[in-house]
Amino acid sequence: xILSRRSSGILLHISSLPSVFGxxxxxxxxxxxxxxxxxxxxKAWQILPLTPTDEASGNSPYSSSSLMAGNTLxxxxxxxxxxxxxxxxxxxxxPEFRDNNVDFKEVYSFKKYLFDIAFDNFQSKTENAxxxxxxxxxxxxxxxxxxxxxxxxxxxxxxxxxEWSEPLLKREKTALSIATAAHTQTIEQEKFLQFQFxxxxxxxxxxxxxxxxxxxxxxxxxxxxxxxxxxSNTPLFNLDSNGKPIxxxxxxxxxxxxxxxxxxxPIYKWDEMKKNGYEWWINxxxxxxxxxxxxxIDHFRGLVAYWEIPSKEKTAINGQWKTAPAExxxxxxxxxxxxxxxxxxxxxxxxxxxxxxxxxFSLPGMKVxxxxxxxxxxxxxxxxxxxxxxxxxxxxxxxxTTVGWYKNEVDGNVKSAIQKYIGAKSNSKSLHNDFIRxxxxxxxxxxxxxxxxxxxxxAESRMNTPSTRKGNWEWRVEKSYLNSRxxxxxxxxxxxxxxx
Numbered sequence: 201x202i203l204s205r206r207s208s209g210i211l212l213h214i215s216s217l218p219s220v221f222g223x224x225x226x227x228x229x230x231x232x233x234x235x236x237x238x239x240x241x242x243k244a245w246q247i248l249p250l251t252p253t254d255e256a257s258g259n260s261p262y263s264s265s266s267l268m269a270g271n272t273l274x275x276x277x278x279x280x281x282x283x284x285x286x287x288x289x290x291x292x293x294x295p296e297f298r299d300n301n302v303d304f305k306e307v308y309s310f311k312k313y314l315f316d317i318a319f320d321n322f323q324s325k326t327e328n329a330x331x332x333x334x335x336x337x338x339x340x341x342x343x344x345x346x347x348x349x350x351x352x353x354x355x356x357x358x359x360x361x362x363e364w365s366e367p368l369l370k371r372e373k374t375a376l377s378i379a380t381a382a383h384t385q386t387i388e389q390e391k392f393l394q395f396q397f398x399x400x401x402x403x404x405x406x407x408x409x410x411x412x413x414x415x416x417x418x419x420x421x422x423x424x425x426x427x428x429x430x431x432s433n434t435p436l437f438n439l440d441s442n443g444k445p446i447x448x449x450x451x452x453x454x455x456x457x458x459x460x461x462x463x464x465x466p467i468y469k470w471d472e473m474k475k476n477g478y479e480w481w482i483n484x485x486x487x488x489x490x491x492x493x494x495x496x497i498d499h500f501r502g503l504v505a506y507w508e509i510p511s512k513e514k515t516a517i518n519g520q521w522k523t524a525p526a527e528x529x530x531x532x533x534x535x536x537x538x539x540x541x542x543x544x545x546x547x548x549x550x551x552x553x554x555x556x557x558x559x560x561f562s563l564p565g566m567k568v569x570x571x572x573x574x575x576x577x578x579x580x581x582x583x584x585x586x587x588x589x590x591x592x593x594x595x596x597x598x599x600x601t602t603v604g605w606y607k608n609e610v611d612g613n614v615k616s617a618i619q620k621y622i623g624a625k626s627n628s629k630s631l632h633n634d635f636i637r638x639x640x641x642x643x644x645x646x647x648x649x650x651x652x653x654x655x656x657x658x659a660e661s662r663m664n665t666p667s668t669r670k671g672n673w674e675w676r677v678e679k680s681y682l683n684s685r686x687x688x689x690x691x692x693x694x695x696x697x698x699x700x
Contacts, residue, residue: 203564203588203589203591203645203646204645205645206645206646206697206698206699207242207243207244207645207646207647207699208241208242208243208244208639208640208646208647208648208649208694208699208700209237209242209243209244209245209246209413209414209416209646209647209648209649210237210242210244210245210246210648210649210650210651210654211246211247211593211596211597211648211649211650211651212233212245212246212247212650212651212677213247213248213261213597213663213673214226214230214247214248214250214271214274215261215273215274215302215673215676216651216663216675216676216677217229217230217233217676217677218232218299218676218677218678218679218682219276220294220297221276221277221294221297221307221310221311222294222295222297222298222302222303222306222307222310223273223274223302223304223307223676224274224676225273225274225275225276225277225278226274226275226276226279226400226401226403226404227276227277227278227279228276228278229679230276230404231404231407232679232682233245233682234404234407234408234411234413235411236682236684236687237408237411237413238411238412238413239684239687239691240684240687240690240691240694241690241691241694241695241699241700242413242690242694243412243413243414243699243700244413244414244415244416244494244646244648245408245413245414245415245416246415246416246418246496246648247415247416247417247418248261248262248418248597249261249262249264249417249418249419249420250270250271250274250401250417250491251264251265251266251267251268251269251270251271252264252265252266252269252270252271252272253271253273253304253673255304255305255308256358257424258669258670258672258673259302259304259672259673259674260664260672260673261418261673262420262498263424264420264424264427265346265349265350265353265424265426265427265428266342266346266349266427266428266429267419267420267423267427267429267484268339268342268343268346268428268429268484268487269342269343269346269394269397269428270394270397270398270401271397272311272315272393272394272396272397273307273308273311274397274400274401275311275315275393275396275397275400276400277290277291277294277311277314278291279400280314280318280396283328284321284325285317285318285321285322286314286317286318286321290314290317291314293313294310295310299676299678299679300675300676300677300678301674301675301676302673302674302675302676303674304674315389315393316389318392318396319388319389319392319393322392323388331395331399332391332392332395335394335395335398335399336391336395339394339398341483342428342483342487343391343394345428345431345432346390346394346428347386347387347388347390347391347394348376348379348380348383348387349361349427349428349431349432350386350387350390350428351379351383351386351387351390352364352368352379352383354386355379355383360425360426361426361430361431361443362442362443362444369442369443371431371432371434401491405491405492409493414493414494415491415492415493415494416492416493416494416495416496416543416648417488417491417492417494417495417496418495418496418498419484419485419488419495419496419497419498420498420499421497421498421499421500421502421503422449422463422465422466422468422499422502423437423465423466424465425445425448425464425465425466430466431443433480435469435472436468436469436472436473436480437466437467437468437469438466438467438468438469439466444511445464445466445467445511446467446510446511447466447467447508447509447510447511448462448463448464448465448466448467448508448509448511449463449464449465449466449467449502449506449507449508449509450462450463450464450507450509450516450519451463451507451516451548452507452516452517452519452521453516453517454548454549457667459515459516459517460507460515460516460517460519461516461667462509462513462514462515462516467506467508467522468524470524470525470529473529474525474528474529477532478529478532478533481529481533482532482533482536485533485537486537489537489539489541493541494541494542494543495541495542495543496542496543496544496545496566497542497543497544497545498545499545500544500545500546500554500558500563501546501548501550501551501554502524503524503526503529503530503557504523504524504526504551504553504554504557505521505522505523505524505551505553505554506521506522506524507519507520507521507522508520508521508522526553526557527557527560530557530560530561534561540561542563543563543564543565543566543591544558544563544564544565544566545565545566546558546565546566547566547568547571547596562589564589564590564591564645564646565589565590565591566590566591566592566593566596567580567581567583567586567590567591567592567593567642567644568581568592568593568594568595568596568599569581569583569592569593569594569595569602569635569638569639570594570595570599570600570602570605573614573617573618573621574611574613574614574617582621583638583639583641583642583643583644586642586643586644587643587644588643588644588645589645590644590645590646591644591645591646591647591648592639592642592644592646592647592648593639593647593648593649593650594632594635594636594639594649594650594653595650595653596650597650597663597664598663598664598665598666599662600659600662600665601632601650601652601653601657601658601659601661601662602631602632602635602652602653603628603631603632603652603653603656603657603658603659604657604658604659604660604661604662605659606626606627606628606631607628607658607659608659618631618634621638622634622637622638629656632653632654632656633656633689633693635649635653636649636653636654636689636690636693637693637697640693640694640697640699641693641697647699649690650663651677652675654686654687654690655677655681655686661675662675663675
């Protein structure tokens, strides 16, 4: 496991990579970034979930139609052209995309155009048939349901699966067989795209690993209600006979929100999952361990106790805490997997029972420097309180950039606390490097820095602002920023604190 020795890495989602096609992908920009990581002594590349996104969910990678499928927007047209599925002329047809953000509507439209051409060309070739058929066979457990789900979503004009015809809602065998036969072409195209996604991703991961760079992936704790996961596994979720949630997930009111957060994801039926030894979770984690070298489980505390809200409630206020079978569940998973490379996202109000479970299974937690200053020397996010079995961040994808945070969100008391702690005057021009030094010099086994903080970028480069729907997940780094000069400080600090 990467935490077995001191190391460091960078947080950057695939969508944020440079590319002439409007969104980061698995093409040359990704390989160049891997080279940048290696040259600056980094041993980890952390990304956000690779699962499909859509405009209806604000393009959030944490709200997906599948926990198993890949986001086809990340398929590289360059590689499709090298595989003779597209021509150079096809690639010249792209719109003039901006370099520093994602216009999702334009990208969806353009990539659909390219994918239609690539699929037509793929069908006329025979040399890839064996690999494609093997991929479909190996992934049939989730791929068949997902591809049919995609086809039916198109057929029913995008409405949720619980509003489909009753035989399909109930997944009657005859209805599924008829639907599969009726939508063969759409199903095959989706399987083709998933084949291309995983082929390209596996090649990129292999390249990163060859440079001794581990990939850290991200696993949302819950499924979206409108997903192939829930539609094909309804007995595992707290739904009524019409497929609608009886209760939904969220978090209670706290300092940040007087009404709490009502996420709307259906709650797991843990008793049902337990009956077959948590097979659904085992299959999911097996898939993740194949895709990544290390997996961060988002909202880990929900595996110990979760906030359950009646679905009729409009806010999270009238929810209640329910206990999950954490010890039994994690014992089952750690017994099945001889190697269980998991990071527990334990941010926020973490109770003693969560800490006990993490200690019981030796799961590393997260430390965020932006949460560290201004109250007490006992603050768990201050570096002197870390343990080796932890991962330290200057900030996460949900935080402002460190420069943006310092300029716009920090009061005089916090600024004073930072100056006292680092023993020098802090300012917005140098604080991002001060935070990298604090993180790298700490005892934490792994230090991860968002690329925005490596580059000292401001609030305009923020990736996500929780509880807002517009402007999120759009930031991209311009190619000119990825030069060795901009990584000199990171490389220097990585070397002097023994993380290279």
